[in-house]
Amino acid sequence: xxxxxxxxxxxxxxxxxxxxxxxxxxxxxxxxxxxxxxxxxxxxxxxxxxxxxxxxxxxxxxxxxxxxxxxxxxxxxxxxxxxxxxxxxxxxxxxxxxxxxxxxxxxxxxxxxxxxxxxxxxxxxxxxxxxxxxxxxxxxxxxxxxxxx
Numbered sequence: 001x002x003x004x005x006x007x008x009x010x011x012x013x014x015x016x017x018x019x020x021x022x023x024x025x026x027x028x029x030x031x032x033x034x035x036x037x038x039x040x041x042x043x044x045x046x047x048x049x050x051x052x053x054x055x056x057x058x059x060x061x062x063x064x065x066x067x068x069x070x071x072x073x074x075x076x077x078x079x080x081x082x083x084x085x086x087x088x089x090x091x092x093x094x095x096x097x098x099x100x101x102x103x104x105x106x107x108x109x110x111x112x113x114x115x116x117x118x119x120x121x122x123x124x125x126x127x128x129x130x131x132x133x134x135x136x137x138x139x140x141x142x143x144x145x146x147x148x149x
Contacts, residue, residue, distance in 0.1 A: 009046055046078045050109065057104075058106050058110050059110075060105060060110060060111070062110075063106070063107035063110040063111050064107075064111070066070070066103050066104060066107040067079065067082045067104065067107050067111065068082065069082065069111075074114075075110065076115040076118040076120075076123065077123050077126075079108055079111050079112060079115075080108070080112075080120055080124060080127065081123075081127055082106035083104060083107075086100075086104045087104050087105060087108075092103065
């Protein structure tokens with residue numbers, strides 16, 4: 001899996017670089033007379049532009065869609081609850097997707113910019129305690145059901 005990802009990355013970067021180089025070369029070749037452009041600087045500029053197009057920062061709207069939230073009902077605790085659930089649901093060890101896990105993490109980071117004073121660790125501890133309490137309650141219910149049967 002990692003090998004395929006690395007090969008795919010090399011191919012994409014290589015093709016972007018090659019396209020940029022060819023574009024710079026053809027533009028330079030077309031320029032005749034007057035001031036000629038430096039082919040290397042053109043190549044470098046176009047490569048940088050292509051690289052910037054492949055990695056765009058996440059917008060707030062995308063972050064809301066990824067975490068399935070709305071702007072009106074959002075608070076820090078809700079963001080972190082959904083983040084925690086989705087992050088662990090998409091754990092690659094459990095058969096999830098690292099890409100989706102990364103998107104969930106980036107979405108949480110983008111939305112938490114609105115809450116700079118919030119301590120995420122405290123909220124995570126609270127969520128973990130709630131999950132543990134819920135598991136204990138579920139086990140108690142199962143034990144009671146088994147006793148009845």
